[in-house]
Amino acid sequence: MKKNYSQWKNLHYSWDNLDDFEKRWDGLPGIHTVHFEDAQNPIDIYVNEHVKSSVHQVQPVFFTGAVSQRGDKKGPFFSGLGLTHSRQLPLIAVADPSLDDDPSLSLGWYTGGPEDALVSNLVRLLEAVQRTLAREMIFIGGSGGGFAALNVGRQFSGTYSLLVWNPQTDVYEYAERFVKLFLKSRFNFAHASLARSDWKDFCKIRTDSKISTNVLAVETVLRPRRFVYLQNASDWHREKHLIPLWSLVSTKDIIEGPNLIDSNHIVFVDQFAEGHAPPSAKLIGFLINQLMEESAVVEDLKFEYVDK
Numbered sequence: 001m002k003k004n005y006s007q008w009k010n011l012h013y014s015w016d017n018l019d020d021f022e023k024r025w026d027g028l029p030g031i032h033t034v035h036f037e038d039a040q041n042p043i044d045i046y047v048n049e050h051v052k053s054s055v056h057q058v059q060p061v062f063f064t065g066a067v068s069q070r071g072d073k074k075g076p077f078f079s080g081l082g083l084t085h086s087r088q089l090p091l092i093a094v095a096d097p098s099l100d101d102d103p104s105l106s107l108g109w110y111t112g113g114p115e116d117a118l119v120s121n122l123v124r125l126l127e128a129v130q131r132t133l134a135r136e137m138i139f140i141g142g143s144g145g146g147f148a149a150l151n152v153g154r155q156f157s158g159t160y161s162l163l164v165w166n167p168q169t170d171v172y173e174y175a176e177r178f179v180k181l182f183l184k185s186r187f188n189f190a191h192a193s194l195a196r197s198d199w200k201d202f203c204k205i206r207t208d209s210k211i212s213t214n215v216l217a218v219e220t221v222l223r224p225r226r227f228v229y230l231q232n233a234s235d236w237h238r239e240k241h242l243i244p245l246w247s248l249v250s251t252k253d254i255i256e257g258p259n260l261i262d263s264n265h266i267v268f269v270d271q272f273a274e275g276h277a278p279p280s281a282k283l284i285g286f287l288i289n290q291l292m293e294e295s296a297v298v299e300d301l302k303f304e305y306v307d308k
Contacts, residue, residue, distance in 0.1 A: 002074065003044075003074055003075050003076055003100055004074040004075070005031055005076070007074075008031055008046065008076075008078070010029070010030050010031055010046070011029070011030035011031070012030060012031045012033070013028070013030055013031070013032045013033065014032075014033045014035070014042075015032060015033065015034045015035060016035055017034075017035055017036065017037065018034055018036065018121075018124060018125060018128060021034045021125075021128065022128040022131065022132060025132060026052070026132065027047070027051050027052035027132060027133065028047065028052065029047050029048055029049045029051060029052065030046075030047060031044060031045070031046050031047075031076070032044070032045050032047060034125055036117070036121050038117075040116065040117055040118075040121055041097040041098075041100070041112070041116060041118060042097065043094070043095070043097055043118075043121060043122055043125055044075075044076040044078075044094075044095040044097070045092055045093065045094050045095070045125070045129075046076075046078040046081070046091070046092070046093040046094075046095070047091070047092055048081070048084060048085065048090065048091040048092075050084070050088055050089060050090040050091065051090040051091065051092065051133070054089075054090040056089075056090060056135065056292050057135050057136060057294045058135055058136050058137075058138055058161075058291065058292045058293075058294055059090055059092060059129075059130070059133055059135040059136065059137050059138065060080065060084060060089060060090065060091055060092070060138050060140055060288060060292075061092045061093075061094065061126065061129075061137050061138065061139050061140065061149075062078070062079045062080030062084075062091065062092070062093040062094065062140050062141060062145070063079070063094055063096075063110060063139065063140070063141035063145035063146075063148040063149050063152070064077050064078060064079040064093070064094075064095065064096060064141070064144075064145050065079070065107070065141065065142050065143040065144040065145040065146070066106050066107040066143060066144050066178070067099065067106040067107070068106070070103065070106045072103065074103075075095055075096075075097075075099050075100045076095030076097075076100065077095050077096065077099060078093035078094075078095055079093055079141070079145065080093050080140065081093065082281070083281050083284065083285050083288075084288075086285070087285055087288075087289060089288065089289075089292065092129060094110070094122065094126075094148075096108045096109075096110045096148070097112075097118065098110070098111070098112060098113070098118070098185075098186060102185045104181060104185065105181055105182065105185045106178070106181075107144045107178050107181075107182065108144075108182060108185075108186065109144050109147050109148055109151075109168070109171055109182070110122065110147075110148035110151070110152065111151070111171070111186070111211045111212065111213065112186070112211060113186035113187060113210070113211070114186075114187060114206075114207075114210040114211075116211075119151060119152060119155060119211070119212070120155070122152055123152055123155045123156055123157075126152065126156060126158075127156065127157060127158055130158045130159075136158075136159045136160060136161060136225070136294060137156070137158065137159070137160040137161070138160065138161045138162070138163055138288070138291055139152060139153050139156075139160055139161070139162050139163075139164075139224075140162075140163045140164070140284075140288070141164055141167070142164065142165040142166055142167065142278045142279075143165075143166055143167060143168065143276065143278070144167075144168060144174075145164075145167075146164035146165060146166065146167025146168065147167050147168040147169065147171065147215065149162055149163075149164050149167070150162065150164060150167060150169065150215040150220050151212055151215050153220070153223065153224055154215065154217065154219050154220045154223055159225055160224055160225065161224050161225050161226035161227070161228075161291060162224040162226070162227050162228065162229075163228045163230075163284075163287060163288065163291060164228070164229055164230070165229075165230035165231070165232075165272070165278055165279055165284070166230070166231060166232055166235050166237050166276055166278065167229070167237070167241065168237070168241050169214060169215050169216055169220075169241040169242070169244060169245045170213065170214040170215075170216060170240075170241065170244065171213040171214065172200050172203075172204065172213055172214070173240045173241060180194045180199075183203055183207070187203070187206060187207060189203060189206075215245070216244055216245055216248065217248065218248050218249055220245065221245065221248070221249045221261065221265060222249065222261070222265065224265075225264065226264045226265070226291065226296075226298050227261075227264065227265040227266065227298070228266055228268070228287065228291070228298055228301070229242070229266070229267040229268070230268050230270075230272060230279055230303075231267060231268070231269045231270075232269075232270075232271060232272050232273055232274070232275065232276065232277070232279075233256055233269050233270060233271045234271060234274060234275055235275055235276045236275075236276070237276060238254070238269065242254065242267065242269075246259070246267060249261055254267065254269060255269065256269045256270060257269065257270065258299075258303070260299060263297055263298065263299045264297060264298045264299070265298065266298050266299065266301075268303050270303070283303075283304075286302070287301060287303070290302065
């Protein structure tokens with residue numbers, strides 16, 4: 001399935017390998033396709049015009065969630081362009097190559113498949129970006145993009161913060177239809193395997209020896225320098241995804257409002273939106289603006305956006 005780079009109305013660059021990209025990229029705006037060894041899937045990143053000129057010491061990096069009403073839409077799929085453009089913030093957006101060759105797939109969690117090294121390649125790419133820019137990264141995403149931000153973050157060797165909302169923390173605990181589409185697409189599971197009553201346990205034996213399908217680990221929360229996790233109070237993700245992660249770092253019950261682990265690590269539960277819907281773009285942008293200050297402390301952030 002061919003990609004549609006022209007939809008983004010930006011210059012497109014293709015780099016033979018990661019070393020080539022790191023040596024010559026220098027913050028150049030546009031879409032950059034970085035190739036990797038051993039015929040691994042290339043990774044596309046979108047770099048806006050503010051990255052090279054920004055005086056900020058913090059760099060937002062956006063991961064995309066599910067592609068709604070995909071139909072015949074072609075990748076690469078990027079998020080965060082409008083939100084950062086209106087605030088003149090530097091943006092690096094990462095596309096999930098898992099969606100490029102299968103039009104039936106709308107969500108891939110940036111995990112890749114059994115023959116991929118997608119996560120390790122993506123980590124290497126973002127570490128190269130950080131070396132060039134000399135900025136702290138903020139990994140940002142909601143739902144499936146939130147899972148990707150958490151998963152990439154815990155393997156990232158540089159300095160980073162996290163801003164996620166309503167993320168999955170365990171792929172297998174997401175909506176069954178999307179999980180099975182992913183398993184069929186990336187791991188070629190047959191219908192009979194996915195129809196088994198024990199399909200989760202059966203499939204996990206194969207998938208979890210190749211990729212990470214959950215981020216349930218203490219370092220997921222504590223490794224980032226600053227950790228901001230927004231959870232809609234009415235979202236079923238609160239029970240299925242937040243609490244299993246929270247229970248690894250705290251014996252306290254999750255309450256509505258701020259749940260502080262320490263001054264720079266927080267889970268904030270509120271009715272930001274109905275059900276699994278994302279918080280408003282204004283609120284997310286408001287929080288990003290605050291986190292762009294490298295010295296900002298999480299417990300001092302304002303979590304309620306008010307139009308002035």
